[in-house]
Amino acid sequence: MNPLKPWLAVVVVAIAIHLGGHPLFDADEGRNAEVAREMAATNDYVMPRLNTLPYLDKPIVYFAAEAAVMEVLGPTEVAARLPSYLFTLATAAVLFWFAKRVWGGDAPFVAAIAFLATPLVIAFARTVIFDSALMFFTTVALAAFYFAIEERASRWSILGWVAMGFAMITKGPVTFILVLAVAVPFAWKRKALRYVFSILGIVLFVAVCVPWVWGVSQVVPEFLRYVLVTETAARMATDELQRTGPPWYFLPYLLGGALPWSIVALASWKQLRKPDPATLYCVLAIAIPLVFFSLSQSKRPQYILPLMAPLALLLARIWEEARTRAAAIVLATFGVLFLIGSFFAHRTTMRPELAAVADETALAFGAAFAIGGFAALFAKRRELVFIALTLPMIALPLLANPLLNAIGERRSAREFIAELKPHVTPATEVIGVEAFSGSMAFYLQRSLTVVTRDASELTSNYLIRKHQQYTSDPRSPLKPLVWFERSLAATNPRVYVVREQDAVWRRMLEARGWKLIADGGRHVAYGP
Numbered sequence: 001m002n003p004l005k006p007w008l009a010v011v012v013v014a015i016a017i018h019l020g021g022h023p024l025f026d027a028d029e030g031r032n033a034e035v036a037r038e039m040a041a042t043n044d045y046v047m048p049r050l051n052t053l054p055y056l057d058k059p060i061v062y063f064a065a066e067a068a069v070m071e072v073l074g075p076t077e078v079a080a081r082l083p084s085y086l087f088t089l090a091t092a093a094v095l096f097w098f099a100k101r102v103w104g105g106d107a108p109f110v111a112a113i114a115f116l117a118t119p120l121v122i123a124f125a126r127t128v129i130f131d132s133a134l135m136f137f138t139t140v141a142l143a144a145f146y147f148a149i150e151e152r153a154s155r156w157s158i159l160g161w162v163a164m165g166f167a168m169i170t171k172g173p174v175t176f177i178l179v180l181a182v183a184v185p186f187a188w189k190r191k192a193l194r195y196v197f198s199i200l201g202i203v204l205f206v207a208v209c210v211p212w213v214w215g216v217s218q219v220v221p222e223f224l225r226y227v228l229v230t231e232t233a234a235r236m237a238t239d240e241l242q243r244t245g246p247p248w249y250f251l252p253y254l255l256g257g258a259l260p261w262s263i264v265a266l267a268s269w270k271q272l273r274k275p276d277p278a279t280l281y282c283v284l285a286i287a288i289p290l291v292f293f294s295l296s297q298s299k300r301p302q303y304i305l306p307l308m309a310p311l312a313l314l315l316a317r318i319w320e321e322a323r324t325r326a327a328a329i330v331l332a333t334f335g336v337l338f339l340i341g342s343f344f345a346h347r348t349t350m351r352p353e354l355a356a357v358a359d360e361t362a363l364a365f366g367a368a369f370a371i372g373g374f375a376a377l378f379a380k381r382r383e384l385v386f387i388a389l390t391l392p393m394i395a396l397p398l399l400a401n402p403l404l405n406a407i408g409e410r411r412s413a414r415e416f417i418a419e420l421k422p423h424v425t426p427a428t429e430v431i432g433v434e435a436f437s438g439s440m441a442f443y444l445q446r447s448l449t450v451v452t453r454d455a456s457e458l459t460s461n462y463l464i465r466k467h468q469q470y471t472s473d474p475r476s477p478l479k480p481l482v483w484f485e486r487s488l489a490a491t492n493p494r495v496y497v498v499r500e501q502d503a504v505w506r507r508m509l510e511a512r513g514w515k516l517i518a519d520g521g522r523h524v525a526y527g528p
Helices: 004-014 028-042 061-073 077-102 107-116 119-125 131-150 154-171 174-178 180-189 199-219 223-237 250-257 261-267 277-295 301-321 325-341 352-378 382-399 401-411 414-423 438-444 461-465 467-471 483-488 503-511
Strands: 429-433 449-451 494-499 515-519 523-527
Touching: 004 107, 004 382, 028 061, 028 077, 028 438, 061 077, 061 131, 061 154, 077 107, 077 119, 077 131, 077 301, 107 119, 107 301, 107 382, 119 131, 119 250, 119 301, 119 382, 131 154, 131 174, 131 180, 131 277, 131 301, 154 174, 154 199, 174 180, 174 277, 180 277, 199 223, 250 261, 250 277, 250 301, 261 301, 261 325, 277 301, 301 382, 325 352, 325 382, 352 382, 352 401, 382 401, 414 438, 414 494, 414 515, 414 523, 449 483, 461 467, 494 503, 503 523
Parallel strands: 429 449, 429 494
Antiparallel strands: 494 523, 515 523
């Protein structure tokens, strides 16, 4: 029996371990989970909202997927993260199907397992963020356009355009870079450009995108301009959103995020000198988006997550003749370094909560990497070498959980809200004084009144730009700073939340007789 078959099942289960084992991290996870929680609570699957206000920074698909799961499982960490995991598995299934159809043999198993056993894929399969969904839809589109071009069959192009439509309402126009910028030059080289542009496909693409855009525009008329100008053009062409980086920014993430397969690919590059059409297509699907993102003024590690799919296919193509010794040595070296580091980690300068688990985490990582690396060096069968190389990666969700929980003490409001909840009744107004986080609202399961200077606490580019409009609206939960003094004279039951290091607001509350009732590290709460 081919050992890769049961190992694929092992990998699928392994990367799901502790999916809800640590709290939601702010800013992204907490905010995205809260938008989905509000969507599920209101059954409004058109307008994403954060703290009851329009959240237009990202489209609808991932929020809707989260909300649908929360309708069944409730607002939990598992419900928030499960869509990312399922989209990741669905992408692996597409890679399996593509490799089986094109190459056969062990290639389908190698492609799916290598993809799932990649650090960047594992990380975002377990994170409340949009990129795993985007990766699924763009991978479906790329596969469909490949078969449309190679088989001269427009029916595949129709599927490609539909998948692109869902990608568009998952993360926007970046879809064109990840799909069309790859498919068009490949089709031109293969003299099959007309099979990319299916009229029916384009009509269906519009049919997928337009209803949601129209629905949101009925509530926020400037929505389309905001998406095209601010969230797309300004993000890519300027440093307005302060997410820039050097041109080589993504190279370390590509190399480290794709371990050990990036090392295998580099060591086996000679096998790519005369690629078949599918291999060339995969190379283009990596190179073209990588160049674009490297030149873009907006850079975040997750932008290159969709590149992991064609990289896994490349590995499947070359695996039978791939050179693995260098990758095994790298893993074994990491293992030795982690093992040595486990004796010194607690002596480094780090927060107490991290120092408490640093030694045991480094020891566990060291053991996993050393076992995987040395086993790959000495294994005789090629399937066992492959399994050994995956071992440290699929062990990460299990081994990293204590560290993630320690990080959660600073990056999440879960413990703070657990301490605050006994002081909050349904009639209590919770007022954040220049203090708000998505995880705070998510774990409190209600919106907050936020006293704010510029709405930056909500980490929404749209709300920051519109903060004057919302702070001047008496129905809005956003209030100007001058509102704080008026609130102190109110008689309704309320508690105030401020940042732990915000001495000015804390002194003002204490001077008025308010008492500390909860202390969560980043935030503190005062009650009467």
